Amino acid sequence: MHARQAPTREMATEDLVTWFGPEHPAVSGLRLQLTLDGEQVSAAEIELGYRHRGLEKLAERGWEQAAAIASQVDPRAPHAGAAAYARAVEALAKAELSGRAARLRVAILELERAASHLAWLANLARLLEARPAARLAGHLYRRASTALALLAGAPGAQRWIVPGGVAADAPADLLRALSGVLDALRGALDGLRMDRLAERRLNGLALVDGGRALEMGAAGPVLRATGVPHDLRTSSEVYRALGFEPVLGSGGDARARYSLHVAEVGQALTLAQRALTDLPRGAVAEKVPAIGVAGLARGHAEGPRGELSATVLTDGGERPLRVAFRGPSLAHAGLLSELLVGSMLADVPLAVASLDLSMEEAER
């Protein structure tokens, strides 16, 4: 009855352009400029610069600083950064790890991965308003963090992986704590599973095509959820000895990422448990001096969000000439501008969260 007022020509409406982030309850650390046609996103631009700390420049002040800064590259995965840096220095000095130290590193990296994934699950479930699952994941995250703290100390003081090995041996009660977490996880798997309504929200959300993901330099769970078997750990002998097989998802959407994360939490905890049982004897660390060797070396670690690498260039002096870090988050953020087009505004926080961006790591 009111439609008579409508002109018979096409309906020309205006787009609503809005900022989304950096201070948004759902998206923090990056700013999106969303162009909304109705409630549907028709263009998304990413703006960075809210988490830049100039870490790489700071790392040039000395080896001690560089080692400390390596564990600050991704604040949510300090040990992965430290491991990448340690491997770079070890490659410079051509040092070998003892079997015990290698196994201990596996344990801490896997425990860190489990904790990070659980935090991701809790966050995504919270955004989905799947409150029981969010609470469960949060609870498990706290338990995993406690176990992590047993090994490496309180968060913020986590310099445990050092060039040449690890800073201290694993405490005796770590294994018990770990199996406790694992048991709790087994009991909670049902609760972590998404109900049908939540699954419908995640289905097809932030769909990443495998080929495109490779092209853009994606890594970690984002890439593996598309079915691409890319995992640094497959090339590691220690991991192979522990029976590691990468978990793969299919579909590449947020739902695939969710189930991949759930599976990887279990896998990570099991790997950590295996790594800590029957530890080979030996020293946990050797002294690996960074001063006196010149050259360029690179070290990698598979962090919770994907491959983290550290590149060290030195002339053998008291401070590195250049330390560079690289992680997958920048590539993942780059995917966003394609992923968000066509999705509803209500799905934007979910889509952003499902990529598990660490803007600290992306901007360094």
Added chain:
Amino acid sequence: MSDNYAVLATFLLAGVALAMLVLALARKQEAPKAAEPFESGSPSEHKTWVQFRVRYFLIALVFVAFDMEMVYMFPWAVVFKRVGLVAFMDMFVFIAVLAVAIAYAWKEGAFEWER
């Protein structure tokens, strides 16, 4: 009956007065910076009151039709028991026609979100 409405009118006036009183007594914000609308922490730059594309366009149209229908339903419901079968058959036809309307709108994708 008008007694009832006189009381309700008192309620209406009281509600308006109460809300206005609370607003009048409220402490006013003086810092102009605080008056910037929330837009994720950035100053708002783009036009807000745009010609927004209302995507539930079709549903809105169908809604008006059904809103009208409700007007018929309530008097019918009140006398339903008294009139009996005739009223039932009457409403049956009524609802059947409406169901056709719903089915048609559904089939034509009026309830699907436009992509």
Added chain:
Amino acid sequence: MVEWLAFVLLAVIAVGGSLGMLLTMSMYRAAIFLMASFVALAGLFILLQADLLAAIQVMMNVGGMLVMLLFMVALMMDPGGEMMWDMKRKMGLPGFSALSMSMPRSPPPAEAARPEDRPRTGGSNTDWTCPMHPEVSAPGPGSCPKCSMDLAPRAALQPEAAPAADTDTDTYACPMHPEVQSSAPGQCPKCGMNLVPREAAQEPSATTYTCPMHPDVQSPTPGKCPKCGMDLVLQAELQAPAPAATTYTCPMHPEVQSSTPGKCPKCSMDLVPQEDPQAVAGPTAYTCPMHPEVRSSTPGKCPKCSMDLVPDESAAPMAGHAGMQHGGEGGMHHGGDGAMPRMSPAAHYKMMVDMAMSTALLPWAIAIGVVSALLLSWVLLRATWPLSPTGPNADDVSVVGELLLSRYMIGFEGAAYLILAGVIGAVLLGKREHRR
């Protein structure tokens, strides 16, 4: 007594609602006013003891108006009325603000201006005033004692129309009715506005008319815009020729003058060309009527809203208007011959109505006005006034129900078919509308 009070209150709301709808700048407000008006009519129904009818009235109209609101927001330009309001303020049109949206608050005040920042312009143009409170007058910049807004030069708030050249003028025309032409100054026979001189170059044969809001609308004859219903205006008035630039000035600091292009020493903005103050007065910079921050030295389109840029004198020293016989506050109230002349009440009203949302809502406003008037007079002329409960508490609903199922069954069933037809029509129309 109570009934009389209720009656007066409801009548005022009903009539005020339709008046508000007619005169508001905001599409959204217009719909809310419409709703208020209908709800007040429903109140009148209750006074007439027809509460079912009143409830139906409220339901249909709140729902229907809300849907109409959605459509208006989707279909009509400037649904919030910001642009219109801004235009009204720039033109210095007084009145009716209560029915329109409240004034936009200014952005947070910048640091207080130092005395040396005052433009060294003479005459009464140093009169600074508050955009909100025109009665505030100050000799220099500062903030308003009433609302703390930054004061602005009064002349900048009430810009004169583009003054035509002081020579070469041999025709005079009405600013609102370009078809009115005269060889001598005088008043427009249509709206009573003072005629303004027009350049000889703009012969009537060469003119085109365009809509101030829709520059793509072009017409060889005056009339209404097919898109928004506003009166078309001479395109030449919107697009004045670019002047020959001789000096450069800063858009922010008019006291900065330079003979060469460069940067402003105060704010490092690029200087913009400006005509010599002693030369013939003319447009010196172009600005968007909607976005005053948009400035250009040449005519063109606004990058923000694609409107045609209009000449803006506020950047130029006002004292330099050699063509003006009265250098003082021109504008609406004390208009000089060269400036935009004083508007007659009729012209003023016409402009208000043109700028308001009424063009879209006029049928609704008229309909509701007529209905209110009929209803009000019927209530007033009723024999049983003042109203008192009559007879037993009749159950209106069941009476309606009985009627529906007995005498008006055809209406009942017919309504269903009507709704079916409505749905089909809506879907067909909607599909056609929405396919882009």
Added chain:
Amino acid sequence: MDPGAALVGLFGTLAVLVVATWLAAVLDGLGRALAVHQPVGLAALAAAPLARLGRLVRRADVIPANADGGLLWSAPVMAVAVVLLLAGVVPLGPGLVIADLNIGLFYVIVLLAPFVVALMNAGWGANAKYGVLGAFRAAGHLLAYEVPFGFAAIGAPMAAESLSLVKIVEGQDRLWYGVWQPVGFAIYLVSAAIITYRPPFDLPAADDLGGGVLADVSGPRYLLLRGSMLALWVLVSALGAVLFLGGWLGPLLPGPVWLVLKTAALMLAMSWVGYRLPRLRVDQMLGLSWKVLLPGTFLHIAITGVVILLQTGG
């Protein structure tokens, strides 16, 4: 009714509404705690809304720059007025009703729509991106709830032969309508959750809009809007108890107590279920309403009609 009684009724209603709003906040927290299996003490739950009230009262009322002040102002006024107008028709007990209208149920349905307009005004008037987006979502709510809500409620007047809420309660003295109209009851509860902005239908004030229509509302203005949303939840739940659970009817205890218990039970159920479900998108909500609830109400009316016919005929 003489003016004195009307005033007593007004202030009584206001007092009851304030207490009920506080109780609604407590029940909201309780349902949430139950849904997420979070152990919370009742005392803490009861104190939280009061603490929040204290904070909101002290906070300044911020009006966004460039806002349409008139619309912003109208939002809380309309919301509070609607709540009071609705509170006036809910029958608390036999003879304990302020205004027993013979179009009672229809009156309630009609008055719910202005509440939607109030929220829309709050969002649009703020002239902020998220507020405007929230306003359009609020408009979607009207399109989603009104038709199923009205059709679900229609079973009661069919059986009671009146729209008067008092007569509807009295018609349930043998059997609650909710018992033999389960479809209508269920649809009523879902659409009641939509109109009262309960999770999972709290779209206009959703997180992804940073609070949506309430994002730029603060202090006492927020208190009025949020409080009337909670009060509306109480009233619509109470209406559900009146329509489907026999209102004040019940053994032993006095009538009003029964109504309060039934209302609280409905609210707790709505809160508990709502917090377990993920928030719907506007398109999902509208799809649910028009594809599931509306056909469901057709079924409900047909079944109710047949049952009534069999009852009166046999």
